[in-house]
Amino acid sequence: MRLLAFGDSFVVGVGDPDHLGWVGRALAGRREITLYNLGVRGETSADIAARWRAEATPRLTDREPVRIAFSFGCNDCVAEGGAPRVAPSRSLLNARTLLTEAAAMAPVLLVGPPPVAETDVALRSEELNEHLKALAARLQVPFIDVFRPLAADGLWTREAAAFDGSHPGAEGYRRMAELVAAHPAWRAFTDAA
């Protein structure tokens, strides 16, 4: 199986000394899965929408099952010039387009954004997380919510505060990977049978 993971710095695992991020950790031991980690720092839903298809093309194959995962949202909520980089309605439109187009190619899955420390970004992220969850349900795309469990746990945000304010270390990513890997939607998604 080939798993393409598109998203932001949390997908690519910025700050993880092990260079695994949550995606690599969630696939530990699954050597039959080729992981294409296509997270890019700072990207919003609009940035991902602009590139994901071009980057998916050389990685798609008809020789084995393909899965496409997405995770984004935090960068949409970051303020730039007094307004979020991407307005919530636009984030949802981008998400709808992405998920619909990708679902025509392969099974897709959406992982919601992790929590961030900055209060206004955190509030907007939490709201966007809920909207993404509802959208995914309408599109019948499996959704994994990590926002509240990671926020409640506190480890993620503590590690992020100790590093660069946004990105955790090995333990934070491990915690997120545990949430993802234990979710029935992830198990179904990564099961080739």
Next chain:
Amino acid sequence: MRLLAFGDSFVVGVGDPDHLGWVGRALAGRREITLYNLGVRGETSADIAARWRAEATPRLTDREPVRIAFSFGCNDCVAEGGAPRVAPSRSLLNARTLLTEAAAMAPVLLVGPPPVAETDVALRSEELNEHLKALAARLQVPFIDVFRPLAADGLWTREAAAFDGSHPGAEGYRRMAELVAAHPAWRAFTDAA
């Protein structure tokens, strides 16, 4: 620092149960480095030449140092219809173009192909490895030769034989990562100072 690694299945770490490959392992503990692993299964030097620039663009930044590593060759040497998928002269032309264009953007480094078990592919790969080394020297691009050390050691090819014939497991990738990480060229390449 951001390190972009372009190449084939060995770069992306196919068969590695830890989803690190040699690149991830060679950067272990370097949490200040964002790794963009852009290896793609089955790709030749021509395939990489066709996509690397488009995939580099969203990952480049002027906010911190950038490095671009390449590693390819084995797929060029695989026979298709009685001839190698890419003729040696064409492989070298592709490599020259790639390295020259990338070097105009950021410091570059070339890692030679690892050994493969199939005899005719192995012979051609070994020859291509020598040609790539000579080309890199002419272009003043640092080159790391892993072919002979991995072939002599035997672990890489034993693990590959036990898996799918081409790709090793955690120990093979660890061995390659050790060769790369211990090389003065890699240390200089990944040193931001």
